[in-house]
Amino acid sequence: MLEIKNLHAQVEGKKILKGLNLTIQPGEVHAIMGPNGSGKSTLAQVLAGRDAYDVTEGKVIYNGLDLLDMEPEERARAGVFLAFQYPVEIPGVNSTYFLKAAFNEVRKHRGEAELDAIDFLNLVKEKMKVLELPQSLLNRPVNEGFSGGEKKRNEIFQMAVLDPKLAILDETDSGLDIDALRLVAEGVNKLKRPDNAQLIITHYQRLLDYIVPDFVHVLYDGRIIKTGEKRLALDLEERGYDWLLAEYRSQTTETPSGLVGAR
Amino acid sequence: MTMRPSTEGVVTGSDDAFLASYEQLESRDHGVVPPWLIALRRAGIAHFGELGFPTTEDEEWRFTNVGAIASLPTHPAHSWDNPQPAARELERFTFGQMPSIRLVFIDGCFTPSLSSTELSAEGVEIHSLKNALQANVDWVQGHLGRYSGADKNAFVALNTAMVEEGAAIRILPNRRIEKPIHLLFVFNTTQRGASIHPRILIVAERGSDARVLESYECLQEGETFTNVVTEIVMGEGTRLEHCRLQLESKRAFHVGTIHAHQARSSHLITHSISLGAKLARVNINPVLDAEGCECTLNGLYVVDGGQLVDHHTAIHHSKPHCNSHEFYHGILDGKAQAVFNGKIFVRPEAQKTDAKQTNRNLLLSDEATIHTKPQLEIFADDVKCTHGATVGQLQDEAVFYLRSRGIGKDAARRMLVHAFASDIINRISIEPVRTELDQIMFDLFEREPGV
Ligand SMILES: Nc1ncnc2c1ncn2[C@@H]1O[C@H](COP(=O)(O)OP(=O)(O)OP(=O)(O)O)[C@@H](O)[C@H]1O
Ligand SMILES: [Mg+2]
Numbered sequence: 091m092l093e094i095k096n097l098h099a100q101v102e103g104k105k106i107l108k109g110l111n112l113t114i115q116p117g118e119v120h121a122i123m124g125p126n127g128s129g130k131s132t133l134a135q136v137l138a139g140r141d142a143y144d145v146t147e148g149k150v151i152y153n154g155l156d157l158l159d160m161e162p163e164e165r166a167r168a169g170v171f172l173a174f175q176y177p178v179e180i181p182g183v184n185s186t187y188f189l190k191a192a193f194n195e196v197r198k199h200r201g202e203a204e205l206d207a208i209d210f211l212n213l214v215k216e217k218m219k220v221l222e223l224p225q226s227l228l229n230r231p232v233n234e235g236f237s238g239g240e241k242k243r244n245e246i247f248q249m250a251v252l253d254p255k256l257a258i259l260d261e262t263d264s265g266l267d268i269d270a271l272r273l274v275a276e277g278v279n280k281l282k283r284p285d286n287a288q289l290i291i292t293h294y295q296r297l298l299d300y301i302v303p304d305f306v307h308v309l310y311d312g313r314i315i316k317t318g319e320k321r322l323a324l325d326l327e328e329r330g331y332d333w334l335l336a337e338y339r340s341q342t343t344e345t346p347s348g349l350v351g352a353r
Numbered sequence: 354m355t356m357r358p359s360t361e362g363v364v365t366g367s368d369d370a371f372l373a374s375y376e377q378l379e380s381r382d383h384g385v386v387p388p389w390l391i392a393l394r395r396a397g398i399a400h401f402g403e404l405g406f407p408t409t410e411d412e413e414w415r416f417t418n419v420g421a422i423a424s425l426p427t428h429p430a431h432s433w434d435n436p437q438p439a440a441r442e443l444e445r446f447t448f449g450q451m452p453s454i455r456l457v458f459i460d461g462c463f464t465p466s467l468s469s470t471e472l473s474a475e476g477v478e479i480h481s482l483k484n485a486l487q488a489n490v491d492w493v494q495g496h497l498g499r500y501s502g503a504d505k506n507a508f509v510a511l512n513t514a515m516v517e518e519g520a521a522i523r524i525l526p527n528r529r530i531e532k533p534i535h536l537l538f539v540f541n542t543t544q545r546g547a548s549i550h551p552r553i554l555i556v557a558e559r560g561s562d563a564r565v566l567e568s569y570e571c572l573q574e575g576e577t578f579t580n581v582v583t584e585i586v587m588g589e590g591t592r593l594e595h596c597r598l599q600l601e602s603k604r605a606f607h608v609g610t611i612h613a614h615q616a617r618s619s620h621l622i623t624h625s626i627s628l629g630a631k632l633a634r635v636n637i638n639p640v641l642d643a644e645g646c647e648c649t650l651n652g653l654y655v656v657d658g659g660q661l662v663d664h665h666t667a668i669h670h671s672k673p674h675c676n677s678h679e680f681y682h683g684i685l686d687g688k689a690q691a692v693f694n695g696k697i698f699v700r701p702e703a704q705k706t707d708a709k710q711t712n713r714n715l716l717l718s719d720e721a722t723i724h725t726k727p728q729l730e731i732f733a734d735d736v737k738c739t740h741g742a743t744v745g746q747l748q749d750e751a752v753f754y755l756r757s758r759g760i761g762k763d764a765a766r767r768m769l770v771h772a773f774a775s776d777i778i779n780r781i782s783i784e785p786v787r788t789e790l791d792q793i794m795f796d797l798f799e800r801e802p803g804v
Pocket of ligand 1: 101102104106124125126127128129130131132133142175
């Protein structure tokens with residue numbers, strides 16, 4: 091479903107991703123963990139098509155398509171969804187209006203007819219219920235004045251409405267209390283099907299209690315330095331990253347730039 | 354200070370047509386209107402004579418060259434007997450036939466057959482200005498010209514010289530007027546230089562609450578000239594929402610001045626929406642002349658092509674414990690130019706003043722220019738004054754967020770521009786006006802090109 095090969099990316103001349111490889115098959119859940127600043131959000135944003143990041147090398151194939159060659163909206167319509175680490179407030183754009191526009195674009199791409207206002211509203215209400223979001227949010231501008239937790243739940247709500255094939259969650263669990271966490275996990279798990287996949291970026295094992303990953307990767311200094319099964323997340327939670335970084339350093343002849351031991 | 358520079362070459366030097374218009378009016382009205390009005394007009398023309406049309410050497414008019422106005426072959430817009438438009442032609446200016454007390458002015462003339470049958474209603478007394486002057490209504494005499502500063506601004510002076518038609522509105526004490534009072538000015542003529550000088554007086558008596566809407570429209574595209582002055586006198590504890598919509602022809606010239614005098618604990622809200630005209634200049638000058646006053650100035654200008662729009666606001670904090678808030682948004686495309694000058698004067702005794710000013714501008718083209726300038730003159734020490742001006746393009750993060758949900762780049766941009774305008778429009782409390790403006794913005798920005 092997704093194949094990332096030797097991905098290099100930089101922002102404002104600063105190299106962040108330095109040869110990242112990752113393959114995701116349909117039906118799989120992958121978790122990415124890693125210290126602050128290791129490049130997790132960069133990866134997520136590059137996959138979603140943020141042009142502030144320059145891809146200098148590498149390839150990303152998504153369902154047979156050259157993902158890096160597509161505009162952000164084309165990626166979204168083809169089923170890529172990014173739940174932002176920091177959802178953007180958009181004053182003046184009504185949430186319902188925004189979501190309906192997005193939803194109809196995605197449907198149009200799939201060759202489906204637009205839903206009429208009533209059917210759309212019913213769909214939206216049903217998804218809101220799952221996430222226990224107050225319906226009043228629909229009448230407010232996108233994310234404006236939402237609490238931290240509401241913003242995160244709103245991302246998952248949008249995801250539930252848009253029904254993507256590849257969902258990328260960038261620290262959606264940060265800042266959520268345990269009840270909200272469970273709701274978010276439920277929303278994500280509802281989406282799980284043999285033909286779609288999820289890439290979950292997190293710092294905490296606790297989300298992975300609810301969304302069980304098939305693989306856990308550790309991203310460090312722009313590369314994946316370790317891949318394991320679910321229990322790797324438990325190990326990291328218990329022991330931190332230091333042992334892994336030490337292991338990594340002893341294996342590589344080339345010293346990763348500057349960052350070593352910095353965190 | 355406004356001064357006529359000695360360099361004759363800069364001035365277009367053809368105020369003559371304007372003087373002729375005045376003389377015509379004076380000779381016609383002699384002995385018909387009350388003597389005090391004749392005197393008021395005379396003072397007006399004298400000030401106009403002294404001041405002359407401003408030039409760009411005048412700091413207040415640096416970016417706005419009114420030479421084209423000065424050289425217009427001005428004449429009263431109603432000089433030609435155009436057939437009166439049918440009511441149905443005006444429907445599109447009525448916000449979906451919004452219930453209101455409506456006064457319609459065609460080419461500057463009050464037209465009763467197109468206006469509400471009853472002008473005065475429970476709690477409010479309304480006259481066309483001409484009727485009020487002929488009947489010599491005492492409160493009109495008491496207030497007209499008292500605060501407008503004809504000695505400082507040539508356009509106000511000119512308007513004062515030409516005082517004839519417009520509206521006089523008095524809201525009675527402690528009354529809340531539910532229906533908006535709508536003054537609709539429509540140009541029907543296309544004669545170059547067709548001019549109107551409406552004068553509007555709004556007297557809000559203590560404890561009253563009302564909404565007044567002035568809209569400037571046209572049936573045909575013409576090189577017309579509007580020079581309007583609105584005087585607002587607010588009594589204690591009053592609330593007045595004033596909305597001016599300038600939707601004139603893209604070839605028109607429009608100058609509008611609002612003077613508001615506020616008594617204790619009054620709250621004035623103004624909205625200035627400016628979309629039309631080739632050149633539009635709006636001055637808004639509230640004087641917060643007693644404790645506990647508040648004024649909120651909202652504005653939106655949307656211009657493209659060769660349009661120029663200029664807002665000069667001057668908020669006078671004269672007494673302690675007053676608040677002012679100002680929010681202006683501008684959207685500029687093509688070679689359009691906009692000017693925003695926001696003055697806030699805080700007098701020495703005006704302690705505990707809280708003044709906030711924001712002017713944000715979106716430039717959709719490289720050729721558009723904006724001159725934005727806050728001008729704070731603060732002579733008290735215990736005050737809170739903030740101002741901020743931004744000029745820029747759309748926020749990349751917001752565009753990306755919308756695109757990441759499948760919304761196309763253009764659509765995302767249009768949605769955000771529309772939202773930027775809505776931010777101001779949504780502050781208008783008159784729902785049908787909001788809806789109409791929102792539709793105009795949608796048509797301007799979100800309708801698919803070519804559809
Ligand atoms: N726009 C930018 N300009 C400059 N530096 C940037 C920019 N975006 C990211 N960086 C830098 O790139 C590095 C990787 O950032 P990224 O956000 O991908 O890390 P992360 O792994 O998501 O971290 P966190 O766990 O804190 O979310 C950091 O050092 C960050 O400061
Ligand atoms: Mg991050």
